[in-house]
Amino acid sequence: MRSFLDILKEKVVVFDGAMGTHLQGQGLSADDFGGEALNGCNEYLVVSRPGAVEQVHRDYLDAGCDVIETDSFGATPIVLAEYGIADLAYELNRKAARIAKEIARAVSTPAHPRFVAGSMGPTTKLPSLGHMRFADMAEGYRIQARGLVEGGVDLLCVETAQDMLQLKAALYGIFKYFEEARTRVPIIASVTIETMGTMLLGTEVAAAMTTLEPYDIDVVGMNCATGPQEMSDHVRVLCAGSPKPVFVMPNAGMPENVGGHAHYKLSPEEFTGFLSHFVKNLGVSVVGGCCGTTREHIRQLVQAVGGSAPRTREIDFVPSASSLYQSVPMHLDPPPVLIGERTNANGSKLFRELLAREDWEGIVAMGREAVREGAHMVDVCAAYVGRDEAADMREIVSRFNTQVPLPLVIDSTESPVLEESLRLIGGRAIINSINLEDGEERAGKILRLCRQYGAAVIALTIDEQGMAKTTERKLAVARRIYDLATTRYHLRPHDLILDTLTFTLGSGDEEFRSAGQETLEAIRRIKTELPGVKTILGVSNISFGLAPAIRNALNSVFLHYAIDAGLDMAIVHAGKIMPLYKIDEKGRELCRQLIFDERRFEEVAG
Numbered sequence: 211m212r213s214f215l216d217i218l219k220e221k222v223v224v225f226d227g228a229m230g231t232h233l234q235g236q237g238l239s240a241d242d243f244g245g246e247a248l249n250g251c252n253e254y255l256v257v258s259r260p261g262a263v264e265q266v267h268r269d270y271l272d273a274g275c276d277v278i279e280t281d282s283f284g285a286t287p288i289v290l291a292e293y294g295i296a297d298l299a300y301e302l303n304r305k306a307a308r309i310a311k312e313i314a315r316a317v318s319t320p321a322h323p324r325f326v327a328g329s330m331g332p333t334t335k336l337p338s339l340g341h342m343r344f345a346d347m348a349e350g351y352r353i354q355a356r357g358l359v360e361g362g363v364d365l366l367c368v369e370t371a372q373d374m375l376q377l378k379a380a381l382y383g384i385f386k387y388f389e390e391a392r393t394r395v396p397i398i399a400s401v402t403i404e405t406m407g408t409m410l411l412g413t414e415v416a417a418a419m420t421t422l423e424p425y426d427i428d429v430v431g432m433n434c435a436t437g438p439q440e441m442s443d444h445v446r447v448l449c450a451g452s453p454k455p456v457f458v459m460p461n462a463g464m465p466e467n468v469g470g471h472a473h474y475k476l477s478p479e480e481f482t483g484f485l486s487h488f489v490k491n492l493g494v495s496v497v498g499g500c501c502g503t504t505r506e507h508i509r510q511l512v513q514a515v516g517g518s519a520p521r522t523r524e525i526d527f528v529p530s531a532s533s534l535y536q537s538v539p540m541h542l543d544p545p546p547v548l549i550g551e552r553t554n555a556n557g558s559k560l561f562r563e564l565l566a567r568e569d570w571e572g573i574v575a576m577g578r579e580a581v582r583e584g585a586h587m588v589d590v591c592a593a594y595v596g597r598d599e600a601a602d603m604r605e606i607v608s609r610f611n612t613q614v615p616l617p618l619v620i621d622s623t624e625s626p627v628l629e630e631s632l633r634l635i636g637g638r639a640i641i642n643s644i645n646l647e648d649g650e651e652r653a654g655k656i657l658r659l660c661r662q663y664g665a666a667v668i669a670l671t672i673d674e675q676g677m678a679k680t681t682e683r684k685l686a687v688a689r690r691i692y693d694l695a696t697t698r699y700h701l702r703p704h705d706l707i708l709d710t711l712t713f714t715l716g717s718g719d720e721e722f723r724s725a726g727q728e729t730l731e732a733i734r735r736i737k738t739e740l741p742g743v744k745t746i747l748g749v750s751n752i753s754f755g756l757a758p759a760i761r762n763a764l765n766s767v768f769l770h771y772a773i774d775a776g777l778d779m780a781i782v783h784a785g786k787i788m789p790l791y792k793i794d795e796k797g798r799e800l801c802r803q804l805i806f807d808e809r810r811f812e813e814v815a816g
Contacts, residue, residue: 221519222515224276224515225459227498229252229266232504233252233266244258251295263310271324277326277364278313279367280307280326280329282354285302286299286354287299287353290302307326307358326365329367329369332371333376344634351384352383352387355388366396369398372409372411373636375634375635378664381397396428397426398429398430400459401418403415405436419537420638421638422664425664430452431459432459433457433460434461435461437461438476438481456495457496458485458496460500462504465501474502481503481507482514486514489518492523493520529704531587533614534635536617545773545778546773549586549589550585550784553573555591565597574613578613580614581615583784587616618635623652628641633663638665641668644668645691646672646673646690647673647674647676660705666704668707668709671687671709671732681731684710688732713752715753723807726806733772747780750765752765753768766789767790767801
């Protein structure tokens with residue numbers, strides 16, 4: 211029998227309609243749910259009234275859909291605890307999966323295979339707002355995934371996500387179960403975009419896509435909250451930029467309160483018209499119905515698009531990082547992406563003073579200042595002698611996640627600190643940094659975290675011999691890191707940001723006279739010989755030790771030549787970088803001569 215992914219390659223896949231709407235239509239009483247204490251707990255019906263759940267599945271299969279979803283939307287221990295039955299989570303999920311699988315198997319044929327998707331809802335907690343710890347939420351989803359997969363589902367559908375950190379916790383728990391059980395089923399990850407045009411906490415659909423893209427999931431999309439008309443612009447964004455197949459499951463229009471109950475007025479014909487457009491004109495691969503959709507909505511949807519191939523999409527995928535709110539490409543035209551460097555205990559006296567006072571609001575104000583200065587991302591480092599780095603990062607990152615709209619670059623070399631931070635970030639972060647100074651094992655721990663949490667990583671050209679100073683050495687270390695990241699830890703080239711390092715030209719040390727040239731040539735070579743990777747520099751290192759005014763000019767001129775060489779990103783004090791026209795001609799020329807080591811020696815008369 212062909213698998214779900216096999217079918218997805220061949221044709222549009224049609225999911226079922228609303229579980230809750232159908233169950234409500236059956237007129238169930240509190241007794242059907244097992245008593246007043248469980249009244250409204252649809253997930254317990256697989257025990258108290260399995261026939262009602264079976265009827266839902268049969269009706270949607272009779273309508274012709276390819277996939278039915280289990281009655282397990284709220285069956286994490288997190289939600290079930292509100293009914294006092296958290297300990298039943300595994301068994302309820304397993305039973306929900308078995309009920310659906312038995313009915314789907316009975317009507318499945320080689321010509322029309324039917325599949326079961328394990329429904330995994332958002333719970334009632336928002337971890338970005340501190341309602342629940344990441345680890346506890348992930349464990350709840352691990353238990354749910356185990357029950358669903360061991361009950362026989364063909365795929366998992368994490369749906370109606372309202373907080374990207376909740377969705378990341380769900381994926382972490384699912385993949386943890388997969389690793390433990392040495393099994394895997396396909397995964398759909400679906401967010402909910404509210405009427406204001408973002409997810410509940412303000413996440414744009416492009417940011418959600420950026421956050422999900424690095425994960426080993428099979429389909430991304432959106433469901434619930436609105437009808438298909440309100441989803442149209444967001445569907446276009448997904449179809450234009452997602453390298454993964456796109457899933458869309460709208461409500462039957464916007465919910466309206468009629469007699470104290472939610473009412474959805476979009477007719478099957480209207481609903482089908484919108485989704486047909488998504489399939490035939492935008493390239494959506496998986497469609498179905500959420501709240502308010504009925505057997506007739508699905509029957510007409512199957513007639514309209516079932517068996518057809520979706521439009522081939524022209525995908526413009528742009529490797530990016532994201533905050534909880536927005537997505538930022540890792541290459542801009544014109545470059546570079548500017549990473550604000552001031553929220554760093556190693557580089558900012560003000561930041562250190564605020565950290566010593568534990569003035570978290572003052573630190574948040576520094577993050578917001580980076581936005582006003584024109585930074586595209588913010589570097590955060592709390593490594594300061596005598597302080598608990600992990601505890602400080604918890605305080606800072608949890609606030610930056612919701613109060614600073616830019617993607618975060620988490621600056622630490624300690625794996626526990628990095629993981630603590632990644633569990634607080636709703637977007638796609640960048641880790642700063644790895645190197646090979648202590649060999650491959652230490653770097654490997656961080657690369658593994660990148661895979662688990664969907665992060666990109668900055669890699670410094672340092673190995674056991676020290677910092678690479680010549681072009682050839684920089685390139686050799688870069689190749690070794692590239693091979694380690696892509697071959698052993700299965701990162702993609704665009705997950706890797708290489709820092710070829712630069713050293714101060716202000717020391718007068720003969721060894722570093724050519725440091726600028728070596729760095730620029732290394733950037734050129736890396737961009738040519740390691741296609742797909744991004745490049746970055748801590749630009750201000752070139753001027754360390756010089757007077758402030760000279761530093762600003764040299765940094766700005768060096769950045770200009772680095773961009774010409776192919777630099778994508780720069781860690782800078784964005785407010786101190788000047789356009790070249792604002793530097794007088796003589797100053798520009800002196801900086802250029804210093805960068806390219808164009809010394810002139812004049813003879814002295816004897």
